[in-house]
Amino acid sequence: MTRWTAAANSLLILILGLGNALAADSPLVGVWQLDSGQVAQAGLYMFTPTHYSMVLAATNRADIADTNKATADELRAYWGPLLANAGTYEIAGDLLTIHPIAAKFPVVMKAGANEVYRFRVEGKTLTLQQVRNARGVTVTQAATLKFTRLE
Numbered sequence: 001m002t003r004w005t006a007a008a009n010s011l012l013i014l015i016l017g018l019g020n021a022l023a024a025d026s027p028l029v030g031v032w033q034l035d036s037g038q039v040a041q042a043g044l045y046m047f048t049p050t051h052y053s054m055v056l057a058a059t060n061r062a063d064i065a066d067t068n069k070a071t072a073d074e075l076r077a078y079w080g081p082l083l084a085n086a087g088t089y090e091i092a093g094d095l096l097t098i099h100p101i102a103a104k105f106p107v108v109m110k111a112g113a114n115e116v117y118r119f120r121v122e123g124k125t126l127t128l129q130q131v132r133n134a135r136g137v138t139v140t141q142a143a144t145l146k147f148t149r150l151e
Contacts, residue, residue: 026091027121028052032147043083045126045147052098053086056145085109094118096128108134124149 026049034043034056043056058081064070070078085103089096096117103109116132126149130142 028089028091028096028119028126031150032126033150035146035148038145043145043147045128047089050088051086052089054083054098056083057081079104091119094120095131100134105134110134 026047028047029049030047032045032047034041034045040058040060041056042059043054045055046053061078061081062074064074064078067075067078082104085098085100085105085108087101087103087109088099090099091097096119097114098117099114100109107113108115113134115130115134117128117130119129120127126147127144128147129144130139133139
């Protein structure tokens with residue numbers, strides 16, 4: 001191995017290690033549960049150093065005994081108030097940008113789609129407010145969601 005190759009490999013290992021160390025320092029890493037005081041919703045958000053999973057659902061949805069016999073309106077009411085997506089993320093200042101790989105809504109997981117949230121972590125509390133949706137539209141009146149760290 002030449003000196004150049006050894007130096008390049010060392011630099012690459014250093015960069016990859018530093019990137020992983022910085023990602024591990026992300027204040028979001030962990031499991032977050034939606035605060036029970038939020039309006040009729042339950043949610044669980046999980047963050048690793050590089051990936052995330054978000055599930056948020058209305059708790060006041062009617063139960064459907066047999067979805068094969070449900071009307072279109074019943075199914076919309078049942079599945080409509082549910083957010084579910086997972087993918088990679090990045091942080092810049094107080095902005096969290098998610099890049100969904102899998103999602104309930106196809107538009108959210110299209111190539112190049114992302115969503116942006118303003119976040120704040122104080123102790124075991126995380127607050128999130130969406131500022132841009134997957135279509136690139138600025139969201140001006142999004143609710144602020146409050147989460148408690150579980151682990």
